[in-house]
Amino acid sequence: MTSPMPPLRSGQINDAGILVTTIASSPTAPLSPPPQTTGSPTPTPLAEAILDTLVHRIGKDAQAARPHDWLAATILTIRNDIIERWMTSTKAAHAAGAKRVYYLSLEFLIGRLLRDAIANLDRTGEVTEALASLGVELAALEEIEPDAALGNGGLGRLAACFMESLASLDLPAYGYGIRYVNGMFRQRIDDGWQVELPENWLSHGNPWEFERRESAYFIGFGGEVVGHEDGSIHWKPAEALEALAVDTPVVGWRGKRVNTLRLWTARAFDPIRLDAFNAGDHIGALAGQARAESLVRVLYPSDSSAAGQELRLRQEYFFSSASIQDIVRRHVQYFGDIRTLAEKAAIQLNDTHPAVSVAELMRLLTDHHDLGFEEAWGITKATFGYTNHTLLPEALESWPLPLFERLLPRHMQIVYAINAKLLREARAVAGMDDRAIAAISLIDEGGERRVRMANLAFAGAHSVNGVAALHTDLMKQTVFADFHRLYPTRINNKTNGITPRRWLQECNPGLTALIREAIGDGFLDDLTRLTDLRPFAGDAGFRERFMAVKRSNKVALAAHLRESMGLRVDPDALFDVQIKRIHEYKRQLLNIVETVALYDQIRSHPERDWTPRVKLFAGKAASSYHNAKLIIKLANDVARRVNADPSVGGLLRIAFVPNYNVSLAEKIVPAADLSEQISTAGMEASGTGNMKFALNGALTIGTLDGANVEIRDHVGADDIVIFGMTADEVADRRASGYEPRSVIEGSPELRQAVNAISSGVFSPDDHGRYAGLMDGLYAHDWFMVAADFDAYASAQREIDRRWADKDGWAASAIRNVAGVGWFSSDRTIAEYARDIWGVM
Template sequence: MPKDSFNIADAESFRNRIARHLRTSLGKDPEHATLYDWRMALSLTLRDLVVEPWFASTRKTYKAKAKRVCYLSMEFLVGRLIEDVTVNLGVETVAREAMEALGQDYSTVVADEPDAALGNGGLGRLAACFMDSLASLAIPAYGYGIRYEQGLFEQHFDNGAQVETAETWLVQRHAWEFERPEVSCPIHFGGSVSESGGKAIWRPEETITAMAYDTPVVGWKGKWANTLRLWAAKPTKLFDLESFNRGDYLAANAPESLARTISRVLYPDDTTDLGKELRFKQEYFFTSASIQDILRRLLSEGHSLENLAEHVAIQLNDTHPAIAGPELIRLLVDEHGMEKRLAVETARACLAFTNHTLLPEALERWSEGLFARILPRHFEIVRFIQEDHMRRSGSDVRVIENGEVRMGELAFVMAHRVNGVSALHSALVRQTVFAELHDAYPERIINQTNGITPRRWLYSCNAPLRDLIDETIGTGWADDLQRLSELRANAEDAGFQDRFRAAKRQNKMRLAKWLKGRDGVSIDPDAMFDVQIKRIHEYKRQLMNILETIALWNEIKDAPNGDWTPRVKLFGGKAAPGYVMAKSIIHLVNDVAATINGDKATRDLLQVVYPANYNVSMAELLIPASDLSEQISTAGMEASGTGNMKLSLNGSLTIGTLDGANVEIREHVGAENFFLFGLAAEEVMERRTMAGFAREAINASPRLKRVLDQVASGAFSGGDTERYRDLLQNLFDHDHFLVTCDFDSYFETQRMVDVVYKDTGNWTRTAALNTAGMGWFSSDRTVRGYARDVWGVPSLTRNAAG
């Protein structure tokens, strides 16, 4: 535990606080309290402890008139907060002892907390890691997002196919938030724009209210806390009594129902026009509310809006909040009377944009018709931004082109800094998706390689390894992750290897117990745990993984007496509801799992496990237990990745391509400690220019052809030869992500993994060197880079995490 952690009384005092909340906040006595009651009482007790540093940090920020960071993100994948808060406050032992003294199993109480359904993948988890680091570094900040009632979705499998149901995390009270009805902003849509006295007048057709819910985010050792402010959509007219009294009960509730739709679901299916409109409204809703809130706060402090950039840095996490530029200009011009060109420059000086993709189709675009209909005033402003950009830069790049408003280009033009999230990604951003804009603004694109918080992703989730590190190098590494390099001196030591291996086995047994309890699935902790956990997308190549699994199964069946290395292939991740190909890949993984796991001849050597509804809490079980990390995306496609960092930090060896942050991980852990395969980014681009490359690769690989023939014949789908026709046809005719070209290299490298895994001492040494080499990948380092190179903000304490 951190020795100079937040000042907290002994377990008896903590126990009394819990008991008091049980009585006064939950209205229960211990004899009648449910698991929910105990969990809420513990959460509220912990929240009480967070409030003090939260208030103190706010007062210090106001007193110093400090510049703030405002981080706008559609996702904040925070996971469970009991563990997060107890670790950062240093009260984990006290909380555990107090709950046990009250007759409650601490681990059971913690596990009862639902994951906050506020994100899906790496984008949202990065935002959560940044919030942790901003607080740990004592940098004043607000995170801004949406308080989704139903989140993305809860994933289930029906005969192997993904089925989506609504998340229910807010059915129960959310203990950590503070409702702020006094902090509300009007959000307008539609209508028309006219001019009066040289001033634009927007007369909206629809108005809803954004209401704030605040969650304090406490940093390491409880020395600083920032605010995560999430917006919920409310109607301006809560209830139509006139409609109700005439018997039209649906109409009476319509205002509330329509408003709540805005903040109900993360990433609504946008394959329909109504879905597109809802997603566009969502993005404007939270961005407008956030910008209004920022200006309100600055004006209340007496600041001038003309030097806005001296007081606030606004970071756009991907293109979702790209409307921030036009919205900030609208407010400065229409509401505060600023001259238009000055407003553009003022807005740009505040705004910075993080690009997370190299896929042009992933850079959002909205039809001119939709954009102009929903935000007519903003459409005018976007036209002005475009004209101003083209006039000043001489560039031909347009924000509005071919009937679409291009949000990536809008975000770029309106940002004073644009950053990629790994060295390779930033270089490719300059060369590909934003090449022409880079020519026009050669100093604008910089790199800030992503990072992860070690407090959540080792210290909290991997107690066995944490304790070993503490005993080996001391306890100062959680806020100075570069100190992990000190472990290198112990990597060859047999005693240290035994303890490192024992920590891994303890985590594997924990995962095995959890899988058995939740899903009834038995796995062998002595087998290699081969893990691929990320959202399901073609470029991440879960398809290649499962095809290689079939090929391995074939080889085991062909040579049942061979010297095989037992493996458990673990998958985790969700596919977007409208992403047909990704959902087909999920179905195939589960079909293959059912076949292979049912094969008595091979199931002791090979299993496939896909636990449904992957989330942060599941990751906290899977990552510490992983032996092999699958980072197999097509080179040049993954912006960075952070799962690769978490797995390597926890002593998992990587099999991967030269893609995203894999490149930098390989440099830091050592090329000899990384299983590299596949084409490089330049080779990928070259291969795509060759006609028929996929069929040629398939014909050149008897092993791959056999696998594809099996899938086509219905060997894994009960004889259904149609189920995977489109998936296979895409591989033969297109294969944009080069599964066929990298397959043989992947398979051969996996057999090298088998050989190394059998050498227990060498494998453990290599795993320890992976952990030792990951100090650079702390999100503290990343946030310091943003603070220095993008935001221009200092820490407000000398004791910030180092």
């Protein structure tokens, strides 16, 4: 008889390869039964309802229930209230004949939903009390709820914030995306390297979702297009599968509306070919189902191969076609006349991923509803809006024309027809030359012919918006300059925002309570009321309480880092944080190189009064992005060397925190003192992390990029630390023949840090590991790491000086909170609703 395995401690790896990150009870260990003493609290009606659900829906009694059973019972019980409100919201929209907003996004990074739902229903206290009466802690249940693996970065988190604000503003809306089984990936760090593992968030089901069997649609690929004598056209796909809707309710603030997030899953019409199976081809018999399931397995499959490119295009058409078919079906069902579609539906494309929707709607209108091309095109443009999120050429999607035509032959015809109309209009109306015509064409003729999805989205929308003032101006000057000349009123700005419910009230209850005590509850419904907090920056007592809240959050994060990583950090040190997708333009490398320089200065000059710092990094690198993954390894190699060096005396600690997601951000953001927003100017569309940190009382160190410009305007230039070149200066320097080698050689700190990294000081097991990465700085330095280094290092020393003035730092942090109420996603959505969608 074998002895039972001892329980795993935090920081150990279990048999499934999962890092144990909490010392709380595991989801499979029974909770202690409710105390039976005379003083035990009497179960509330909600507690009794949860117990009833536990017995009749989960099949457990209180004595046998495990934490995951209590979590499911709690969600299912609270869900009953949500369902009632959901049905009421839907019926009211139908009865009013309301225009609906349809938000199409390849990502929805919604995070955990239990805390969000009960907070928006204003039932947190009630649920806490009910569970406590049963001997269960709500916070413990919240920690074991998995994050929905439906996104990766700012694009998906923005979509989640927007969906919550749409419901909070009582606007009827659907979100449309893909129900990813494994998401992007779960990140594990092995010996400093990123390892990608499947994110099995659905392995035990999802109590928040509802399968809608009646909402299933035919999705075709390939085949041929057949013309008939009557002029009609019929696409005969060679391959077909079914898109099936799965709905998740989205609860608005104070529960005033519950909207729908509709995600698509895929299945083959014939899940198993019995003839092949019975003939012995047991694997081949399931090929159709496997091919369908591949569409919903992974977010952003690598497109470094032809097969990867094809899978991405299939994914994008799959969810776009299902969504557009669903929107058209709903409109015809409730309003009858397809010609009124734009009056009752506003479709917003979140970046270029759903841009094929333009061609899909044209196909449905012309081929299935018998509208002429001109009429269909007018309806299409009036219905669609397009949000651009990037000026990076590689992120403006395009597809090889042969691939697009092979998979979507009818859509290729429609793209050509749209392009012909567009180019004739450009030549006749605007008198554009051949260069301008080539720039706006939907077909890129430079080299391999490709279909430009951003151009298709721009041409097919009545509104095209950027997501920060600077970004929108650059759109007009760069990637869409010729489109802007052709359609001078189409581009507009809608600066991004974040939902204050999740990013203040829920993740930072201590600060929320302090603000309520100071200025009342008005900011809970209108975040701009935070401006009332500004005078409190001069109140010594308030500053002390404000910093006490911050320290409490830092203590909690320090405990998490100790439990999950075995790393001890001082909560009284400055917490310097850069958490975001790992990409060279976001310049984690600049941060790491400056950290190496700081490390060297601390060792060389121990007599100086250095500011104790905890440098925190987190984020995922795309699986095929070599340099980004190398930057993660460098961060971990530097951390390993610095954290083990007694000569720095605890003045510098570094951690790369693995598997960055919404729940991890909810721990880190409230604890941050310094927010790193240091992208190369002109490359970050907006950013939303910058808003989250400032809302939670962190000072920003950053370039004049994205929404940093507007944050500076709202919080005040004295309460943000700006460094480096502007977007115009970056462009001018590139154009004038930038020579990074001379810059590096002219900066002693930079040169020494680069040489140390390049020579293998931080990689003794492989001295040449970072030689190529550092050679890239010498050779071209496209992201201006060297060019901005001295300004960045100087800005960091300015941060040191500010940190030494504790009262001044606290006052500045308070003014940051007071100044960023404008960056609520409620404000952003109200602007979309008024200016683009026509629903307010």
